[in-house]
Amino acid sequence: MCELLGxxxxxxxxxxxxxxxxxxxxxxxxxxxxxxxxxxxEAKACRTFHDPEAACDSAIANLVKNYPIxxxxxxSHIRLANRGxxxxxxxxxxxxxxxxxxxxxxxxxxxxxxxxxxLRGYLPVGTTDSEHAFCWLLGExxxxxxxxxxxxxxxxxxxxxxxxxxxxGIFNMLMSDSKFLFAYCSTKLCWITRRxxxxxAKLIDKDMSVDFGQETTSKDIVSxxxxxxxxxxxxxxHMHTGxxxxxxxxxxx
Amino acid sequence: MCELLGxxxxxxxxxxxxxxxxxxxxxxxxxxxxxxxxxxxEAKACRTFHDPEAACDSAIANLVKNYPIxxxxxxSHIRLANRGxxxxxxxxxxxxxxxxxxxxxxxxxxxxxxxxxxLRGYLPVGTTDSEHAFCWLLGExxxxxxxxxxxxxxxxxxxxxxxxxxxxGIFNMLMSDSKFLFAYCSTKLCWITRRxxxxxAKLIDKDMSVDFGQETTSKDIVSxxxxxxxxxxxxxxHMHTGxxxxxxxxxxx
Numbered sequence: 001m002c003e004l005l006g007x008x009x010x011x012x013x014x015x016x017x018x019x020x021x022x023x024x025x026x027x028x029x030x031x032x033x034x035x036x037x038x039x040x041x042e043a044k045a046c047r048t049f050h051d052p053e054a055a056c057d058s059a060i061a062n063l064v065k066n067y068p069i070x071x072x073x074x075x076s077h078i079r080l081a082n083r084g085x086x087x088x089x090x091x092x093x094x095x096x097x098x099x100x101x102x103x104x105x106x107x108x109x110x111x112x113x114x115x116x117x118x119l120r121g122y123l124p125v126g127t128t129d130s131e132h133a134f135c136w137l138l139g140e141x142x143x144x145x146x147x148x149x150x151x152x153x154x155x156x157x158x159x160x161x162x163x164x165x166x167x168x169g170i171f172n173m174l175m176s177d178s179k180f181l182f183a184y185c186s187t188k189l190c191w192i193t194r195r196x197x198x199x200x201a202k203l204i205d206k207d208m209s210v211d212f213g214q215e216t217t218s219k220d221i222v223s224x225x226x227x228x229x230x231x232x233x234x235x236x237x238h239m240h241t242g243x244x245x246x247x248x249x250x251x252x253x
Numbered sequence: 254m255c256e257l258l259g260x261x262x263x264x265x266x267x268x269x270x271x272x273x274x275x276x277x278x279x280x281x282x283x284x285x286x287x288x289x290x291x292x293x294x295e296a297k298a299c300r301t302f303h304d305p306e307a308a309c310d311s312a313i314a315n316l317v318k319n320y321p322i323x324x325x326x327x328x329s330h331i332r333l334a335n336r337g338x339x340x341x342x343x344x345x346x347x348x349x350x351x352x353x354x355x356x357x358x359x360x361x362x363x364x365x366x367x368x369x370x371x372l373r374g375y376l377p378v379g380t381t382d383s384e385h386a387f388c389w390l391l392g393e394x395x396x397x398x399x400x401x402x403x404x405x406x407x408x409x410x411x412x413x414x415x416x417x418x419x420x421x422g423i424f425n426m427l428m429s430d431s432k433f434l435f436a437y438c439s440t441k442l443c444w445i446t447r448r449x450x451x452x453x454a455k456l457i458d459k460d461m462s463v464d465f466g467q468e469t470t471s472k473d474i475v476s477x478x479x480x481x482x483x484x485x486x487x488x489x490x491h492m493h494t495g496x497x498x499x500x501x502x503x504x505x506x
């Protein structure tokens with residue numbers, strides 16, 4: 001299996017604290033050592049960092065952990081391989097272009113028979129069930145909506161396609177089209193929204209705390225989505241099976 | 254304008270030496286301080302690093318300069334903005350998927366009227382003439398060849414489309430479809446192939462030498478393509494206007 005981490009914020013925000021907790025699970029407090037990746041959005045574009053090495057041993061992850069890249073939307077993934085070899089092509093998140101925007105996707109789970117689903121336009125580069133699912137989903141969206149539709153329509157369409165994927169196995173996923181962060185829960189996904197008055201947060205996986213009151217302004221709103229809670233002294237909202245949330249500027253829309 | 258750097262090698266090879274020379278030109282020995290990027294291929298996939306900051310001041314460039322990522326094909330670009338703002342979306346190289354492979358592109362020059370060329374399928378995320386040209390070129394290739402054609406056919410097709418682009422201004426470019434590195438010269442591009450017996454090479458832009466005899470085996474073949482020669486004691490081959498070269502495994506095919 002794998003672990004997912006996503007962030008949506010109303011001001012460009014770094015993800016050093018949450019990412020530090022996540023990557024402890026890539027060999028120290030968890031077994032997800034088969035590669036990792038992260039995508040940082042700036043407007044319609046994202047930049048990604050990928051490494052097929054364990055994040056906790058990766059010089060690139062070490063840079064990301066120490067260098068505050070500020071972004072409104074972030075998606076990260078640490079991998080424990082089940083389908084597809086350990087190599088760069090199979091390292092999440094995956095990115096394609098849709099409507100002149102980068103779309104980024106990361107998945108936790110397995111999907112039986114996904115490769116029988118025929119693809120429209122987008123082809124996988126690697127061999128994972130996850131990337132095949134992403135290419136299928138994106139092809140369906142582009143076919144239905146050659147231009148970006150109204151948000152409600154898009155949400156309903158994505159939810160219906162995700163329900164179809166969930167019925168093929170386990171499908172917890174994070175996806176962003178640069179405007180929204182979508183999170184879909186099949187078995188395990190939770191979220192938290194932080195806003196003023198900010199408080200101290202303490203990681204579960206490492207002896208590290210941050211006082212968000214010192215790091216933010218009173219107008220900042222930041223939501224974090226993760227496979228499992230990353231902090232021990234905050235209350236995370238656990239999503240239920242078949243639930244899709246759509247985040248924008250730090251809040252659920 | 255901008256500067257380009259490409260590499261093709263028959264064994265996974267790092268590009269630390271050449272990249273170190275290139276990024277001196279991003280503020281120290283040259284003015285190309287408006288962002289930089291680099292793509293490293295591993296089989297059909299590539300990982301990229303992008304930064305809209307000057308490479309010579311960039312923590313990410315510093316990592317790339319010191320951490321030997323070994324690859325068979327590399328494309329890098331340092332930018333001096335002329336068309337399109339300085340931001341992430343406008344930072345080369347650009348990547349899309351074609352035939353289930355990552356295709357990466359970087360451009361030096363300007364193209365007048367390029368945005369009048371209508372696009373098939375691939376849309377730009379940023380506002381540069383370069384990304385528009387890339388999306389146009391890729392759309393033309395995919396339309397003509399839904400599957401990968403024979404190499405000779407592909408080369409002739411790319412050369413004809415590049416000739417068309419060159420007639421709109423200045424079009425020096427590097428592109429890889431994961432199998433080949435294509436280099437097209439409009440005004441300025443040169444290359445060198447290094448093979449046994451290897452010798453000492455000395456950068457022009459920085460007091461740095463490397464003895465490739467110590468770093469390689471006698472079977473290694475590595476070609477480097479750059480806007481201007483990177484070393485002062487080697488003979489680089491200057492390409493002529495309208496010339497396309499296609500490199501594979503370190504050699505011109």
